[in-house]
Amino acid sequence: MTKKYITTAIPYMNGNPHIGHAMDYCLADVCARYLALLGNEVKLQAGTDEHGSKIAQKADELDVEVQDYVDEKAEIFRDFIAKLGVSYTDYVRTTNEWHERRVQDIWRKLKKHIYLAKYEGWYCTGCERFITDKEYEENEGICPDHLKPYEKLEEENYYLRLSDFKDKLKKAIETDEMLILPGFRKKEILKLLEESPDVSISRPVTQLKWGIPVPDDPSQVMYVWVDALSNYITVLGYPEEDISAWWPATAQFVGKDILRFHAIIWPAMLMGMGLPLPKTLVSHGMVLADGQKMSKSIGNVVDPNEVIDKYGIDAFRYFFLRHIDTFADSDFTWKKFEDAYNNELANDLGNLVQRLATMVSKNNVKIEELNGASEFSSEYKELMDKYEFAKAFDYVWEKVQGVNKKIDERKPWQLAKNGEKGVLEDCLKELVNDLLNANYMLMPFLPSASSKIAEVFDGEVKPPETPLFPKS
């Protein structure tokens, strides 16, 4: 049995779960379930990113202890992950004692690639952050949020010497030793890598208290990305435990907006520790609301909980895995969602199960000895192996629709009328076989619906009492 390790991006705790987090989980979960069905032993990691000034700030606003704030949020996220049906095996909170300890060990291992240097730039005391030169020019030296002039500030930071790894990393990306999907993102990253300076990986404790202290220097706290990225291996027990059975990860799923951290800083850290790079980084697109980025200020945020509560988890996974492009940005609108639910899930699949089960049970046909109902076709595998989940899902759907076509061609109801019992039985068996065959390939995508369907045709066939996907 081969071991495979799949990771999800750990969400930052300054808000509630949104559609984008759901997207990441759904993709990683499909991948994990697919690999497990192929007979691999699979680990799927999930967790929460709980350090950083923004979180501390948020807790301050709410006038609660930071730890209490993250504890509460972490609980909300954990419930959300469960609600999505994510089959995770390993869970990490970056405030776990063991995570913090291991990150400090990681820092020590990276020491020969770390140096201390001064950073000078424009700073807003209101925002408590440095701003880029470009931003400075655009705002003509005055912070638009605080109406205060930016100040020149100097501070000491630790830096990770990216230049130690650049050439090696460039080669790893170019040769797909670390495969970045989709291809256009790979190009983007290669370009970005050329221009990347050394990475600042700490902040003075005066500026950032809520974080992991730098070992042997109480005046500095680690930059959150060093802390957050490490989760992928601390959760496996690194460095105390030998993680070579699971690491390198088979695939790491990330949003396109955080790909750069995963494709540049993270590999540099891994190289610094002498660990291999992940085999694949899958960068998915953003879910837009009517062509616009979802944002609280525009007020177009769609709450995933609302969708799930109304239509169920299978419907949610169905839409986001099939109609939201795996790699590119795509739109969510309630109209699109409802159309897909009614036309495809209810009419194509739900109704198919109903009509076929009714025919089988009415005619007392025994369903046994099905062939091939627990295999993936080569076309399907090819798409899944390329992480083209939406396309693989399309392929499965063609199979589902094919069963509806075949029913109309064969007209089993006529065979029943004509009393052709033998032909009818063979025909229904073939149709059920076709359906279950497609259903098996549906399992990674719609785990709960597909197991219900398998149950319907297992042993005594009875049409489900309540439709699988009731129409709204």
Next chain:
RNA sequence: CGCGGGGUAGAGCAGUCUGGUAGCUCGUUUGGCUCAUAACCAAAAGGUCGUUGGUUCAAAUCCAACCCCCGCAACCA
């Protein structure tokens, strides 16, 4: 000239690498069927493939220029 993605039927997209009668899904219209969640199946209508020019027997596809939309530019999945 910062980097990247995109502009193809009312909507959403494939096709562009490897030039050869323009395709899929939804929607619309019509027909068929009656096992089924008024579900299913079939057919039809609907496009100057962003603009202009070039290469070619032939361009959505190759080349050049331009127009428009969208992301990214250090902590937003």
